[in-house]
Amino acid sequence: MECVVQGIIETQHVEALEVLLQGLSGVPKERVRVHELCLKSGPNLGVVPSEVRLLCDLAQPTPSWHVGGAMRGAGAEQISVLVRTIVESKASKNVLQYFYTLGYKLDHELLKIGFAFHFHRGAQITVTVTSANKMPRLHATDEAVPVTPGIQLVEITAPAAADNYNDVVSAVTAFCEYLAPLLHLSKPGHSTGIVATAGAAAASLMSSGGGKTL
Secondary structure, three states, rough: OOEEEEEEEHHHHHHHHHHHHHHHHHOOOOEEEEEEEEEEEOOOOOOOOOEEEEEEOOOOOOEEEEEEOOOOOOHHHHHHOOEEEEEEEEEEOHHHHHHHHEEEEEEEEEEEEEEEEEEEOEEEEEEEEEEEEOOOOOHHHHHHOOOOOOOOEEEEEEEEEOOHHHHHHOOOHHHHHHHHOOOEEEEEOOOOOOOOOEEEEEHHHHHOOOOOOO
């Protein structure tokens, strides 16, 4: 399983966020260019809806797919991050047709372009900053255009297990505090929008350099 929080930031402040993340992580950023397809289950797969996300890193020759769902129940509602089960596997080029045959239908597809930092800070944390791009035609990644040119998505993920996810939740929550002046991170679907202090925080970071490892 993994723990996830998301937030949004104005594109004009992404450079400042990158400076902050560089200082916090002490590692170089990595390029992100991921083709994501979201499939939803059809009626023949039962009354409980399920979702499959196919993620293909276009910088790599072999795609991968992730499948899983969020932890549910009263306990899950009280946790500050989303905890979801996830399975990773290599996939062949006909994997989409395979899920169509099972009864899934394509809900939407996106091309996510940006950068990511991978580092350890109480947990193995990945911070990904991407712009979401849509395709005018099915799978036409070379023709993708930004969905929201002025806004980018920030996602923090950390792997967890059934016996340690509370510790991982604490590590992710603590790390989010460092980013609070620039953006608010919360469970996917619970975004509070742009942070009022982002402009001043970005200006301060850019004027000071912000590249010192913390």
